[in-house]
Amino acid sequence: MPNVAIGEIRVTSQPQPGQSKRSSANFSLKDRELQFPAVVWQVEPENEHLRFDVFEDKTADxxxxxxEGVQPGHQTHLTRYHALEDLYIGKVSGATTDAFTVTIYGVPATGSGSSTAESR
Structure with a gap:
């Protein structure tokens, strides 16, 4: 089974106004770990030097x-222990455009991906 697009996020190369690291709106991967053990992050336009972190949005905290250190084309394993709601992309580095689109693809259990981003 091929990878399945499960999300698309518009991201700015700089933090949003009034933010120190946030570069996108919130998105969710909640319950996706039940369908897909991993996701692959693709970026348009392509940029092999791009890096970013994914944060959990905590109100007043x-x-x-x-x-951490997500790269285009790399695979990240999802577990039920990860916070998978109220996520956003931040700490963008290596961007060559003012904005870009990140498409998240679910990797079926039998699929394989490239490298794994470090998760906390």
């Missing part, structure tokens, strides 16, 4: 890193 420090936002913890959920996935």
């Amino acid at each position: 420090v936002d913890p890193v959920v996935f």
Whole structure:
């Protein structure tokens, strides 16, 4: 079974106004770990030097890193222990455009991906 697109996020290369690291709106991967053990992050336009972290949005608290050092084309394993709601992309580095689109693909259990981003 091929990878399945499960989300698309518009991301700015710089933090949003009034934010120190946030570069996207919130999105959710909740319950996706039940269908897909992993996801692959693709970026348009392509940029092999791009890196970003995925944070959990905590109201009136420090936002913890959920996935660190995510790169285009890399695979991240999902578990029920990860916070998979109220996520956002931040700490973008290596961007060559003002904005880009991240498409998240679910990897079926029999699928394989490239590298794994570090998760916390």
